[in-house]
Amino acid sequence: MKVLLVEDDQFHASYMEDVLVETLPEVTQIFHAVNGQEAEREARAMSIEAVVMDLRMSQCNGIEAAQILWQERADTRILFWSNYADEAYLRGISAIVPEDSAYGYLLKTAPRDRLKLALRAVLVEGQIMVDREIHRLQRRTSSPRNTLDDSEFAVLLDLSLGLQDRMIAERQGMSLRTVQNRLLSLYDKLGVEDVSDDETPINKRVRALNRALITRTLNIETLETAEREFERWQSSRA
Amino acid sequence: MKVLLVEDDQFHASYMEDVLVETLPEVTQIFHAVNGQEAEREARAMSIEAVVMDLRMSQCNGIEAAQILWQERADTRILFWSNYADEAYLRGISAIVPEDSAYGYLLKTAPRDRLKLALRAVLVEGQIMVDREIHRLQRRTSSPRNTLDDSEFAVLLDLSLGLQDRMIAERQGMSLRTVQNRLLSLYDKLGVEDVSDDETPINKRVRALNRALITRTLNIETLETAEREFERWQSSRA
DNA sequence: AGACCTTATGCGGGAACCCGCAATGCTCTT
DNA sequence: AAGAGCATTGCGGGTTCCCGCATAAGGTCT
Incomplete structure (x- = not known):
């Protein structure tokens, strides 16, 4: 062998x-x-x-x-x-x-x-x-049922590339509002609080990416791979 | 020794x-x-x-x-x-x-x-x-003069935490508009295009973090450290 | 069947964001 | 001293984002 x-x-x-x-x-x-x-x-x-x-x-x-x-x-x-x-x-x-x-x-x-x-x-x-x-x-449960399902993960990948809701919807074959619901549950599962301790509002999109990276749900290689996949997808339609 | x-x-x-x-x-x-x-x-x-x-x-x-x-x-x-x-x-x-x-x-x-x-x-x-x-x-020059100065880097760190413009301004002692100017130059230096090839607009904040990670300007440890520093800063005033 | 829950979707509004335009103040050159 | 150049700040408008409310479709339990 x-x-x-x-x-x-x-x-x-x-x-x-x-x-x-x-x-x-x-x-x-x-x-x-x-x-x-x-x-x-x-x-x-x-x-x-x-x-x-x-x-x-x-x-x-x-x-x-x-x-x-x-x-x-x-x-x-x-x-x-x-x-x-x-x-x-x-x-x-x-x-x-x-x-x-x-x-x-x-x-x-x-x-x-x-x-x-x-x-x-x-x-x-x-x-x-x-x-x-x-x-x-x-299978960890640091916060209650924070395991992302596949469609949530796909949306997270698109978000992390910087795509807007509209484009994510198009790519995932969802309606705009559905994408936003996915984002909601993502924010929830990733532990994105709407305000920090001291009444400081935050940018949820960026915060979501930040949390995903820190919890190792994503890493930098993932981002690179997602980028290349997105480019392939984008050129395969036009 | x-x-x-x-x-x-x-x-x-x-x-x-x-x-x-x-x-x-x-x-x-x-x-x-x-x-x-x-x-x-x-x-x-x-x-x-x-x-x-x-x-x-x-x-x-x-x-x-x-x-x-x-x-x-x-x-x-x-x-x-x-x-x-x-x-x-x-x-x-x-x-x-x-x-x-x-x-x-x-x-x-x-x-x-x-x-x-x-x-x-x-x-x-x-x-x-x-x-x-x-x-x-x-000293690399992959895109023209993309070296971030210290204040730009500080703003990038705050952005990557998910802070909003207002909070970044407060933390950095800048006006709101100045923060936005820093963000503009960040987007420029990190190569954040307003649209991708195919006329697809993007979310610049998330994209900026994405690019910073892929170019290794930031990494995940940086994010963790920045988070802890932010918490210290936040508790040291009130 | 009927009550109920979950999910997908639409609508609308308030907040945040991006950024062009313009005014001010500082430094540097001539 | 006058002017060029750059950074800082304010203002305003168009866009995106976040999310509550409401509706419809599909599934489950009694």
């Missing part, structure tokens, strides 16, 4: 390589890439079917890279391996994972044993495996 | 420890911390005068930790050591560095030789040293 390791931190890369050879005797070759473009080239040239992917890299981020890999062959098995337990990453991944593909999401702070287990489960057995830390995070 | 190493990634920590003992025979003891609170305690208990500090950590971030250390003893020598060349970090540091303190900013991708040099220059010789990669970034 050939494995592609996409990781721009040399220490983490060599650690992972070490664990790979120790854990999986099935592995015959390990290829390297330090960003998304390289990963794409390598995977195509070497017909890779198992990948370990860092999420935060310079250039193209891990989620977009994974999307390209899965477009080319949907049965690619990918273990995402990240420093951060951002809800944004998990949402990004579940938005692009093909029907019955194998993938996993593990934190870099996971102990060696759990890493070994995840490597075998995902890359060899083709299972789906998500680090408990991350799963727990998704 | 006692050195405190603040770093939550074990690989990077052991690498740094390795380089430290190899490079600086002056070092007698190396203490460890994995976040800002620990760093504060250790530094106080051990009367530390030289620190190597990661910037992105869970809990308290590196810049706030440094601020506390410098408040307790202004002659502490700190080498910041980060994965990311965000302008936001550099601004955050230069905003809190005391008069003639020694500090440095180095990327983790820097080669071992440059790291050794920086360690000696900052921790032993008390010089100031900023990685060329970062310095270059600060």
Whole structure:
């Protein structure tokens, strides 16, 4: 089995390589890439079917890279391996994972044993495996039922790009007023108060983006990805 | 000399420890911390005068930790050591560095030789040293003269918190209209177009925050820090 | 079936925002 | 000293935003 390791931190890369050879005797070759473009080239040239992917890299981020890999062959098995337990990453991944593909999401702070287990489960057995830390995070209830549903999240993405209500409505196929209702529930779930302590009114749109970032519902990579998707959508109609 | 190493990634920590003992025979003891609170305690208990500090950590971030250390003893020598060349970090540091303190900013991708040099220059010789990669970034000219001056940056921070014009004016001691002028130049420098390609008007405030994040003028840690500062400011008047 | 709840949508108004126009005051040059 | 240039501030108007109120459609429970 050939494995592609996409990781721009040399220490983490060599650690992972070490664990790979120790854990999986099935592995015959390990290829390297330090960003998304390289990963794409390598995977195509070497017909890779198992990948370990860092999420935060310079250039193209891990989620977009994974999307390209899965477009080319949907049965690619990918273990995402990240420093951060951002809800944004998990949402990004579940938005692009093909029907019955194998993938996993593990934190870099996971102990060696759990890493070994995840490597075998995902890359060899083709299972789906998500680090408990991350799963727990998704179900958190810091404020009452603050889990965003898909349409709310889509509106949040559009908002974060700076789109106005009218454009969001057009893009989401909603009426103007519905978009505004979504925004209302977004403000609620993100904990956007209409006034701060000291009777200071705030700009809710900006505040919503701020809160989404601080709670890790969004992160900067998400914004970049959303931007590119918006441009594609915009050019695909005219 | 006692050195405190603040770093939550074990690989990077052991690498740094390795380089430290190899490079600086002056070092007698190396203490460890994995976040800002620990760093504060250790530094106080051990009367530390030289620190190597990661910037992105869970809990308290590196810049706030440094601020506390410098408040307790202004002659502490700190080498910041980060994965990311965000302008936001550099601004955050230069905003809190005391008069003639020694500090440095180095990327983790820097080669071992440059790291050794920086360690000696900052921790032993008390010089100031900023990685060329970062310095270059600060002077970038992707769009014409897009370097924000201090007052523009302050307004950007307030905007990113979701403050309205009136409140920004009060906090910055400007008139309402002046704040709006600052916003105008912010929109200009951040490349906020009034319309996208396809005649799609946008929400400039949100767009400004979006652009600031994508260009790394701000990052999420900056937002968190700004939030705490705003709360302090707000409670210190009433 | 009828009461009830949730969701989508329309309407209207008050507040905030964006920004052109213009007046004032400061600095710098000639 | 006069004029050019820039920052600061006020005013006014057009637009967007936020949201209460009201209506309609569709689902659920008794």
